[in-house]
Amino acid sequence: MKRTFLAVSILLLVSAVASCSSDRAVADRSEANMNRRAMTAMGRDTVRTGAASHRSADVELTRKIREKLMADDRLSVFAQNITIVTLGDTVTLKGEVRNAAESRKVSSLAREVAKDKHINNQLVLTK
Numbered sequence: 001m002k003r004t005f006l007a008v009s010i011l012l013l014v015s016a017v018a019s020c021s022s023d024r025a026v027a028d029r030s031e032a033n034m035n036r037r038a039m040t041a042m043g044r045d046t047v048r049t050g051a052a053s054h055r056s057a058d059v060e061l062t063r064k065i066r067e068k069l070m071a072d073d074r075l076s077v078f079a080q081n082i083t084i085v086t087l088g089d090t091v092t093l094k095g096e097v098r099n100a101a102e103s104r105k106v107s108s109l110a111r112e113v114a115k116d117k118h119i120n121n122q123l124v125l126t127k
Contacts, residue, residue, distance in 0.1 A: 058086040065091065065113045069106065078126060079106050092120040099125060 062084050069080050079102050082095030091114045097103045103123045110119050 058088070061091065061114060061117070062086045065110050068109045068113050072105075072109065075105065076102060082106065082123060084110070086114075086117070089116075090118045090120055092122060094122040095124075096126045097123050 065084050065086075069075060069082070069084075072080075076098045078095065079097045082093055082097070085092045085094070091110055093106060093110060097106060103121065103125070106123060107119055107121045
């Protein structure tokens, strides 16, 4: 009886640990997929289609920039939901913002997080 209980307990513990690590892996793949879809949406003239990075450093930088934008309540919903693609030394910002000041603010926030990366600001003003 003790052996059965011990075996079941170990099995549950292993399952829980595996589930936690797989949740993180799914989140990383999801962010990488978003990067890939965003790159495709940008078109061939902007960045090579399908070249989105799966490097965890690029995914993590994209996540940090997104968090920074979402934390700024002064930005419009448009600005908070722009497409952010990190590929090596370049961070591309694409989407719509309300005005030029908001475009500069988004670029500035991205630069704060990305520090030494090139910020490719392709934001456009809403009509």
